[in-house]
Amino acid sequence: MLLPRWHRTLTDHRDAPAIFHGESALSFGAIAERLDALPTATAPVIATGSALEIILATLRGWRDGQPVVPVERADGALPELDGVREGIAHVKLTPGNDGRPRGVWFTAEQLAADADRLVAAMGLRRDTPNLATVSLTHSYGYSSIVLPLLLHGIPLQTVEVPFPAVVSAAWKNHARIVLAAVPSMWRAWHRSGILENAPIALALSAGAPLALELEQAVWDAQGLKLHNFYGASECGGISYDATDRPRTDAADLGSPLLGVEVRLSDDGRFLIESDAVATCYDLHRSGEVLGEGRFLTPDHGHLAADHLILDARGGEHINVAGRKLGPGRIEAALKSTGLVDRIRVFGLPSPDPERVEEVAALVPPGTDTTALRRAASTHLAGWEIPRHWFTSRHESDFSLTRPELRKKHASGTLNTEH
Incomplete structure (x- = not known):
């Protein structure tokens, strides 16, 4: 179902810009032409390198019925993927405590469900490109930037490095942009002063806890609301702070995304239920819950009204x-x-x-x-x-x-x- 959705995007937006690089742009049709020139994949496709390389690798996997495996360029050796079961369209890699990355296996439907949920929750639009400052091979960047482009026609603007001067130059040709980043990036951009009058329609922060001090400082200086976003590789987006003013509690993870149910396990961890939860790990460990629409996070917390409140982060990573x-x-x-x-x-x-x-x-x-x-x-x-x-x-x-x-x-x- 992923390839037909790409064909629909291509039909609707063939001549429209898909990837902005500096002041030039590559259309959806040009991406399709480059895909046609690639040989048939007969094994899982590694997606790494530039934005265009990751996108072409993704489409090649979809076209040829092979799982797509995003990998950071700096990670060196490719992962072992023996035994990937029938129907798996995507493999996310998470840090393994034994030195070997763990694979998290997704069907096409599970992968698309996460991207569709994020597009709807965050109001992503065709006329507002995503700035690709975060890694497109990590779950955060892949689901919120790569998949919206391929499944919804939402373009992206490449950013070579997230340095303030480079980021501000990247957005200068756009009236509005969406900027997904991690807190350390937001702090650097705030300190540099580039956020003043920046054309940011939506500012997202994920990957690490967002400090209240930083959130409030950006609000006070630029009137820009940083929206805290919480998720996990195993299930995609979980909750989102959609409010229009700074939070008053650093532990507030926002409200569950539409279609995501959050309960508490007996030991106080978040138990996630949604159609975006992965099928399984390649290596299962005792006590883990992943599959059949359910994922038990390592994080402990509680629910207050409709908000998730984080009490303690878990896991060994x-x-x-x-x-x-x-x-x-x-x-x-x-x-x-x-x-x-x-x-x-x-x-x-x-x-x-x-x-x-x-x-x-x-x-x-x-x-x-x-x-x-x-x-x-x-x-x-x-x-x-x-x-x-x-x-x-x-x-x-x-x-x-x-x-x-x-x-x-x-x-x-x-x-x-x-």
């Missing part, structure tokens, strides 16, 4: 300014240097609320962390390398869970950081 890290992958990269044989990587709260967490590592005494940092730079991006290092002589510490390590750090019983 590390959230660095809206980018999710699997700690097991960082551990594997550090061990591969040959400079350390035992290590535990975990997240610690950052003093910068937009950064959310910082990467920490527990290593044996005598580890040359300076050399380890230097060697790790050939395996990891700078933001992935631990900022905080602790040592322990107790073997039992290397068997602690990551939440237990965070608690031990909070109690001051981890060895001195160095």
Whole structure:
């Protein structure tokens, strides 16, 4: 059903601009012509690279009946996808705690349901392009920017890097734009002053908690409302702050999107029910709930009237300014240097609320962390390398869970950081 919907978009908007790049534009018809030149895919299609490359890879998968797998260019090795079942149209990758990305499997109907829900909830329109400042391979950017273009004909404006000067130059040729970003981007743009009189029809913030201080500061300075958006790779959009003034509670995640039911599990986690919930993980773990329209999030909270209130975030991944890290992958990269044989990587709260967490590592005494940092730079991006290092002589510490390590750090019983 995805390919027929693309054909409908193409029929309705063939000569209209689809991708703005600088001051030039590529039409929907031109995208179709480039797709026709691509060979038939006989295996899952990796979507990576530029906006156009990701869009063409997506359409190629739809055309040839192959699952589409968005992958960050910097991620290196392609994921193993053996055993993808019949009827799976899309695979999202989430950080795996064992160092291997986990696949989340979606049917065409589940994928489209999320995009349709976001377009309706946020009032996305053909005459208001999306600025592509967030990664188009992550669930947030893919569902709110790539799929609206292909399924609804809503164009996008490319942005090479989210630097203030580049972003402001990208929107100068548009009367109105939609800008989806993460809190750290909004803070940088606010501090730079580019939000003054910016043609932003809708400002979205997701991927990390939006601090009240930032939300209020942008409102006070520019009269621009930042709309907090909450979702998960496994089910797409969950809730949205559609109000027209700043929130008064940082834990307020907004109201469930139309068609999304939110209940609480026995242990106080959000249980999501919708037609956009994925079919399953490629590797299921005990206690997980995913499939048959239901997803149990790792986040704890409660419901107040029709709003979701977040009490505590869960899960073992590390959230660095809206980018999710699997700690097991960082551990594997550090061990591969040959400079350390035992290590535990975990997240610690950052003093910068937009950064959310910082990467920490527990290593044996005598580890040359300076050399380890230097060697790790050939395996990891700078933001992935631990900022905080602790040592322990107790073997039992290397068997602690990551939440237990965070608690031990909070109690001051981890060895001195160095």
